[in-house]
Amino acid sequence: xxxxxxxxxxxxxxxxxxxxxxxxxxxxxxxxxxxxxxxxxxxxxxxxxxxxxxxxxxxxxxxxxxxxxxxxxxxxxxxxxxxxxxxxxxxxxxxxxxxxxxxxxxxxxxxxxxxxxxxxxxxxxxxxxxxxxxxxxxxxxxxxxxxxxxxxxxxxxxxxxxxxxxxxxxxxxxx
Amino acid sequence: xxxxxxxxxxxxxxxxxxxxxxxxxxxxxxxxxxxxxxxxxxxxxxxxxxxxxxxxxxxxxxxxxxxxxxxxxxxxxxxxxxxxxxxxxxxxxxxxxxxxxxxxxxxxxxxxxxxxxxxxxxxxxxxxxxxxxxxxxxxxxxxxxxxxxxxxxxxxxxxxxxxxxxxxxxxxxxxxxxxxxxxxxxxxxxxxxxxxxxxxxxxxx
Numbered sequence: 001x002x003x004x005x006x007x008x009x010x011x012x013x014x015x016x017x018x019x020x021x022x023x024x025x026x027x028x029x030x031x032x033x034x035x036x037x038x039x040x041x042x043x044x045x046x047x048x049x050x051x052x053x054x055x056x057x058x059x060x061x062x063x064x065x066x067x068x069x070x071x072x073x074x075x076x077x078x079x080x081x082x083x084x085x086x087x088x089x090x091x092x093x094x095x096x097x098x099x100x101x102x103x104x105x106x107x108x109x110x111x112x113x114x115x116x117x118x119x120x121x122x123x124x125x126x127x128x129x130x131x132x133x134x135x136x137x138x139x140x141x142x143x144x145x146x147x148x149x150x151x152x153x154x155x156x157x158x159x160x161x162x163x164x165x166x167x168x169x170x171x172x173x174x175x
Numbered sequence: 176x177x178x179x180x181x182x183x184x185x186x187x188x189x190x191x192x193x194x195x196x197x198x199x200x201x202x203x204x205x206x207x208x209x210x211x212x213x214x215x216x217x218x219x220x221x222x223x224x225x226x227x228x229x230x231x232x233x234x235x236x237x238x239x240x241x242x243x244x245x246x247x248x249x250x251x252x253x254x255x256x257x258x259x260x261x262x263x264x265x266x267x268x269x270x271x272x273x274x275x276x277x278x279x280x281x282x283x284x285x286x287x288x289x290x291x292x293x294x295x296x297x298x299x300x301x302x303x304x305x306x307x308x309x310x311x312x313x314x315x316x317x318x319x320x321x322x323x324x325x326x327x328x329x330x331x332x333x334x335x336x337x338x339x340x341x342x343x344x345x346x347x348x349x350x351x352x353x354x355x356x357x358x359x360x361x362x363x364x365x366x367x368x369x370x371x372x373x374x375x376x377x378x379x380x
Contacts, residue, residue, distance in 0.1 A: 014250045054208065058251060071286070078278060084248065085258050085274065088248055088250070090267065092244060107365075107366035109236070109243075110362040112362060114335075115340040115361070116239055116327065117323065117328075117337040118337040119344055127309075127312060127316070141306070142310040143310070149314040163212065165311075167307045168307070
């Protein structure tokens with residue numbers, strides 16, 4: 001029964017959110033409401049989710065599931081978060097594959113692609129504000145690592161390698 | 176392992192070939208899943224490198240389309256992107272292979288972290304490493320943006336749509352699905368206007 005509850009709770013979170021930090025308020029109310037986590041734990045898990053690979057929703061699901069019902073709980077909660085992907089998105093995939101060469105679809109995409117560029121820019125701005133600014137002062141070390149990362153990418157280093165090098169630089173120079 | 180799979184291929188060529196596609200998809204998305212720091216946008220950068228530049232199995236436009244569709248549907252973006260890409264390559268089994276590959280690394284890592292929850296939180300070296308990793312995430316996303324940039328704007332008017340999306344998202348917190356819906360309307364209206372203009376030009380000449 002707990003497994004079903006976990007699944008349903010996270011399915012709701014998945015269905016009503018569009019990823020990222022917009023999920024936090026809902027996750028908070030679901031977790032605290034069921035007594036699965038305290039509010040403090042929710043903010044901890046947000047920090048952990050940002051530090052580790054994987055989207056926030058999936059990471060919260062694993063954390064809450066593991067703590068309440070072990071591995072099975074984690075699986076149930078993950079399936080819950082993925083519920084919209086496995087249903088709506090799969091349908092969309094079928095639909096999109098069929099119509100992607102149609103004239104209307106082409107026209108739609110002419111408008112959607114630039115919007116996508118704008119959304120990526122917005123993400124970069126908000127991320128810069130949190131990733132280069134700590135305790136409301138700009139961190140010079142973080143900026144230098146960012147610039148080095150950009151140079152590395154320009155020189156065609158692979159992304160995992162850039163991430164690894166940045167982690168090493170962070171351990172060595174961040175105080 | 177390798178010899179074994181080659182031998183199998185000789186016996187049941189077709190079945191193994193599709194199985195091979197699925198395992199490749201799974202392996203590729205497993206690695207992508209390991210490196211999705213920063214909310215999933217960096218995955219676009221990695222897919223761009225892997226599929227557009229190296230394998231050339233995907234065009235810039237197609238990657239953008241997959242990303243925009245994935246972003247505008249409910250659920251986690253990278254799950255949706257994995258689902259869409261997997262379906263494109265190998266149908267429904269492809270979708271499942273990609274999603275599974277994508278979610279396993281975070282699931283395993285988080286399961287371990289849940290056990291060492293407090294220790295991990297307060298470890299100074301982990302915190303320092305993460306400052307470095309986070310600093311690199313912005314240029315990674317930027318590199319994806321830079322390469323996708325050219326193919327995103329068909330006409331100059333399209334820059335307006337990008338600017339509008341940026342401002343609306345940044346300052347008024349407008350939801351991504353609304354932005355994408357606006358993009359759809361923008362594209363349709365724009366093409367309609369262009370067509371009318373061309374038609375009237377033809378009529379004039």
